[in-house]
Amino acid sequence: MRRALPSxxxxxxxVGVSFIAAALTLGSVSQTASAFGAMVEGALGDWPRFFxxxxxxxxxxxxxxxxxxxxxxxxxxxxxxxxFRVGLFNIGAQGQMVVGALAAAFIGARLSLPAAxxxxxxxxxxxxxxxxxxxxxxxxxxxxxxxxxxxxxxLNWVAVSLVENWLVVGPLRATAxxxxxxxxxxxxxxxAELPRVMAESSRLNLGFFLAVALALAxxxxxxxxxxxxxxxxxxLAPRAAEAAGISVSRRLFxxxxxxxxxxxxxGGVLILGTELKYPATLAxxxxxxxxxxxxxxQSHPLGALASALFFGALRAGGTHMQLxxxxxxxxxxxxxxxxxxxxxxxFWERLLKQRIATRTRSPV
Amino acid sequence: xxxxxxxxxxxxxxxxxxxxFAALGAVLSERAGVVNVGVEGMMRAGAFxxxxxxxxxxxxxxxxxxxxxxxxxxxxxxxxCIRFRADxxxxxxxxxxxxxxxxxxxxxxxxxxxxxxxxxxxxRWGSGVxxxxxxxxxxxxxxxxxxxxxxxxxxxxxxxxxxxxxxxPQAVAAMGVSVSRLRFVAVTCGGLLxxxxxxxxxxxxxxRFEHNMPAGLGFMAVAAMVFGxxxxxxxxxxxxxxxxxxxxxxxxxxxxxxxLEVIPQGVLLALPYLLxxxxxxxxxxxxxxxxxxxxxxxxxxxx
Numbered sequence: 001m002r003r004a005l006p007s008x009x010x011x012x013x014x015v016g017v018s019f020i021a022a023a024l025t026l027g028s029v030s031q032t033a034s035a036f037g038a039m040v041e042g043a044l045g046d047w048p049r050f051f052x053x054x055x056x057x058x059x060x061x062x063x064x065x066x067x068x069x070x071x072x073x074x075x076x077x078x079x080x081x082x083x084f085r086v087g088l089f090n091i092g093a094q095g096q097m098v099v100g101a102l103a104a105a106f107i108g109a110r111l112s113l114p115a116a117x118x119x120x121x122x123x124x125x126x127x128x129x130x131x132x133x134x135x136x137x138x139x140x141x142x143x144x145x146x147x148x149x150x151x152x153x154x155l156n157w158v159a160v161s162l163v164e165n166w167l168v169v170g171p172l173r174a175t176a177x178x179x180x181x182x183x184x185x186x187x188x189x190x191x192a193e194l195p196r197v198m199a200e201s202s203r204l205n206l207g208f209f210l211a212v213a214l215a216l217a218x219x220x221x222x223x224x225x226x227x228x229x230x231x232x233x234x235x236l237a238p239r240a241a242e243a244a245g246i247s248v249s250r251r252l253f254x255x256x257x258x259x260x261x262x263x264x265x266x267g268g269v270l271i272l273g274t275e276l277k278y279p280a281t282l283a284x285x286x287x288x289x290x291x292x293x294x295x296x297x298q299s300h301p302l303g304a305l306a307s308a309l310f311f312g313a314l315r316a317g318g319t320h321m322q323l324x325x326x327x328x329x330x331x332x333x334x335x336x337x338x339x340x341x342x343x344x345x346x347f348w349e350r351l352l353k354q355r356i357a358t359r360t361r362s363p364v
Numbered sequence: 365x366x367x368x369x370x371x372x373x374x375x376x377x378x379x380x381x382x383x384x385f386a387a388l389g390a391v392l393s394e395r396a397g398v399v400n401v402g403v404e405g406m407m408r409a410g411a412f413x414x415x416x417x418x419x420x421x422x423x424x425x426x427x428x429x430x431x432x433x434x435x436x437x438x439x440x441x442x443x444x445c446i447r448f449r450a451d452x453x454x455x456x457x458x459x460x461x462x463x464x465x466x467x468x469x470x471x472x473x474x475x476x477x478x479x480x481x482x483x484x485x486x487x488r489w490g491s492g493v494x495x496x497x498x499x500x501x502x503x504x505x506x507x508x509x510x511x512x513x514x515x516x517x518x519x520x521x522x523x524x525x526x527x528x529x530x531x532x533p534q535a536v537a538a539m540g541v542s543v544s545r546l547r548f549v550a551v552t553c554g555g556l557l558x559x560x561x562x563x564x565x566x567x568x569x570x571x572r573f574e575h576n577m578p579a580g581l582g583f584m585a586v587a588a589m590v591f592g593x594x595x596x597x598x599x600x601x602x603x604x605x606x607x608x609x610x611x612x613x614x615x616x617x618x619x620x621x622x623x624l625e626v627i628p629q630g631v632l633l634a635l636p637y638l639l640x641x642x643x644x645x646x647x648x649x650x651x652x653x654x655x656x657x658x659x660x661x662x663x664x665x666x667x
Contacts, residue, residue: 021466022469022473025469025470025473025474026473089453091401091453091457140641140644140645144644144645144647145653146644146645147654149399149401149453150586150590150640150644151641151644153401153583153586153587154587154637154638154640154641155637155641156583157580157583157584157587157633157634157636157637158634158637158638158641161630161631161633161634161637162630162631162634163630164630165628165629165630165633166628166629166630166631167630169630170628170630288457288460288461289461291454291457291461292457292458292461295454325472325473326469326472326473327468327469327471327472327473327477329464329465329468329469330465330469332461332464332465333462333465333466333469335461335465336458336460336461336462336463336464336465336466337462339454339457339458339461339462340440340444340455340458340459340462342454343444343448343450343451343454343455343458344444344448344450345448345449345450345451346447346448346449346450347448
């Protein structure tokens with residue numbers, strides 16, 4: 001809990017600062033307050049209306065939307081967190097997500113298989129290609145000493161350019177049916193769709209539950225297995241780990257493969273759960289958000305899950321702010337500000353140490 | 365044919381300043397030992413502030429304010445990294461995320477969702493002069509700036525100290541010079557240049573701020589810096605080369621679409637990044653590398 005304190009305080013300050021910024025821009029405190037109120041309502045559901053009218057959709061739809069977004073953020077957040085734990089900075093989650101999404105869209109639309117095979121295969125393909133994309137950066141690092149920050153930035157743009165400006169508009173583009181012009185790849189088959197949980201009222205699908213399960217699994221792996229222990233040791237002190245007989249390069253490869261697979265899976269869940277095809281452009285930069293989610297979660301799998309739940313909810317609420325003249329990406333501003341504050345490491349160390357000092361001094 | 369080459373050169377010279385300034389800004393910051401992946405966000409700030417300021421004041425003054433906006437963000441980055449030992453990559457990415465959302469929010473709340481109203485572009489000079497004529501002062505400046513920065517970094521006392529701060533900061537400290545102050549100045553000046561790069565997008569290349577500016581150019585500037593091996597001349601040459609590639613691609617879509625059926629546009633778009641990756645993959649370990657102390661906060665206790 002103590003480790004979470006900097007994050008919680010940062011998020012609180014970020015919410016406050018963004019409120020002031022919005023009030024100054026809109027020139028009205030009451031309008032800003034209404035916008036923030038709409039955000040909360042859009043995130044947690046309109047409970048008063050539910051109790052008055054008994055209309056379950058008023059609560060289920062917002063919560064479902066929040067969980068859908070939280071699931072995707074959890075996956076990319078985990079991806080960045082896992083790499084961070086071995087001391088690698090995977091900025092490339094966005095690129096890995098894009099290639100994963102394309103793989104899922106391709107398998108989902110082009111193969112016809114029974115549902116029991118089709119969905120797992122599409123998800124597996126997304127994870128595998130995301131993993132492969134991340135391994136390019138790992139290989140460059142281990143064999144050529146190329147810093148992973150630089151290689152993953154490059155790989156992001158390579159992925160986006162090749163997928164969105166070539167494959168999706170060229171070879172993999174859906175063939176137009178009748179007079180309707182279509183964009184993006186062909187619609188995936190129903191056998192590859194992630195089943196929806198509340199079919200009538202929300203887009204919430206099994207992807208969210210998969211993400212939560214994976215967060216728990218990664219947490220167990222990191223905290224309770226030998227491999228996880230060794231990975232953490234590599235992240236904390238690579239030379240000491242090497243001296244202790246841990247194969248550093250093996251742990252780096254392993255962590256980066258898992259990291260890429262998680263980001264690829266985020267792409268798969270996005271396509272098979274909500275988009276149902278690869279659209280003309282994948283407008284959602286969940287991969288870049290993963291950096292913020294992971295670090296606000298202090299690079300801990302469960303921390304990432306918690307921050308993904310929080311920001312997923314805010315984002316679902318963001319769309320409701322439009323009514324008050326606030327762009328729906330406003331929660332991303334809160335998220336960015338929180339990341340900026342969390343980053344000031346020394347500040348938090350000093351602040352928290354001071355708190356310990358005052359606490360021990362006070363009884364005397 | 366000659367006409368085609370002329371048009372291509374002209375559009376390269378139009379688009380290059382943004383990339384050149386941003387790449388130079390990144391070089392300045394990284395040579396002093398501070399990673400700068402926040403160029404994208406600093407460019408966005410520069411582009412937005414310049415376009416908005418030019419609505420109410422002369423455009424050149426708007427450009428200056430745009431530069432200052434880039435510098436302010438860079439100062440924040442430097443402050444977090446130097447004073448509070450923030451992870452430099454995290455701080456840079458945070459600046460990108462904040463600016464992406466803040467720019468969109470301000471644009472939508474104050475103007476229209478797509479862009480700000482048109483402003484008066486910077487004046488284009490010397491339309492009679494062959495090749496170089498018909499461009500704004502920024503193009504001319506972009507041609508001179510790499511040499512100026514090269515001279516500063518390689519030939520002045522400040523430049524020597526700056527390089528030392530990026531290679532072995534302890535040596536700088538041993539001379540009695542403050543590493544923190546040196547790095548702060550370098551990063552902030554880098555932000556000034558990144559802001560100028562962004563501003564040149566909204567006042568010279570276009571005449572307004574568009575919602576997705578600079579659309580990844582900041583990351584391309586980082587690629588140019590790496591491609592140019594962290595030297596001003598190399599980075600500027602790489603930036604100009606990438607700008608030429610962009611101009612060629614845009615030229616091909618309008619004048620020779622049949623070429624794009626053989627080489628798809630997406631492949632051309634990915635080319636700058638692919639080339640940078642290939643260059644990095646091809647070189648030996650330790651050759652043409654980043655400054656030695658890049659990314660590590662200066663710790664006076666270490667030797």
